[in-house]
Amino acid sequence: MYPANVEIRWHNVTSIIVLVLTNNGGLRINSAVDILVVTNHGLSEKTRRDFTNRLMFISGKIGNINAIRQLEVTVINKSDILPWHFPPKYEFMYGEWLREQFEKGEIPRSTYDPDLAILLAQARENSITLFGVNAAEVLESVSIKDIQRTIKESLPGLIEDIKGDGRNVILTLAGMWFTASTSEISSKDQSAEWAIPQLPEYHAAILDLARKAYLGERVDKWEGMETEVASLVNYMKNILLLSAYFM
Structure with missing residues (x-):
């Protein structure tokens, strides 16, 4: 069934921003398209449901073979992030x-999320504005201290998600390590490329597999590799926890 159109009150929309990460090589073969919408008003229940149904219709499912990009859409109410505070909402x-969850009828609710700090920092640095005010004008800067807090608070939940999502967890940990060491944010594959030479050879091979699969250069099958993946995850986690960054 074709989903209902979403009624957009454009006077309530401050910006529609696409994160492009041009400095980090742009979209990879398995990259989603990240869209940030800044509003000056909350969303009604009907708008949430209609928007969710519309996005489910046009966004590519994970693993689809039709080259349809996945969409990741974040809507923020300007009053929830200005003035800047942590954690953002x-x-x-x-x-x-x-x-x-959406197929079961659940719809997204407003939530405080530390990870949003990284998204907003990326939007200020590398994005294209499709509508309204540029990201650097509508978003306040995010301090490296808050980026560090994001990584620290996200680490336990990330590791819990390792089952069934090994590649993403490994690459995200590499990104955390890169940011913790350099105070910069980079793409998943470039963070992995930076981390690989610093790992023992047997760990480096696993991270390199994840990197190449992310780039579409290899097919990754993680079944039967649970022990190796867990060992790599534990190694990178300990580096983060033992570094002065978390002292």
Whole structure:
């Protein structure tokens, strides 16, 4: 069934921003398209449901063979992030990892989310504005201290998600390590490329597999590799926890 159109009150929309990460090589073969919408108003229940149904219709499912990009859409109410404070709060979030919940009728709710700090920092640095005010004008800067807090607070939940999502967990940990060491944010594959030479050879091979699969250069099958993946995850986790960054 074709979903209903979403009624957009454009006077309530401050900006529609696409994160492009041009400095980090742009979209990879398995990259989602990250869209940030800044509003000056909250979303009604009907708008949430209609927006979710519309996004489920146009966003590519994980693993689809039709080259349809996944969409990751975050809506923030300007009053929830200005003035800047940590943790930030989003009004609505859509991502394909949540599709099963949406198919059951659940809809995104407003939530405080430390990870949003990294998204907003990326938007200020590398984005294209499709509508309204540029990201650097509507978003306040995010301090490296808050980026560090994001990594620290996200680490336990990330590791819990390792089952069934090994590649993403490994690459995200590499990104955390890169940011913890350099105070910069980079793409998943470039963070992995930076981390690989610093790992023991047997760990480096696993991270390199994840990197190449992310780039579409290899097919990764993680079944039967649970022990190796867990060992690598534990190694990188300990580096983060033992570094002065977390002291």
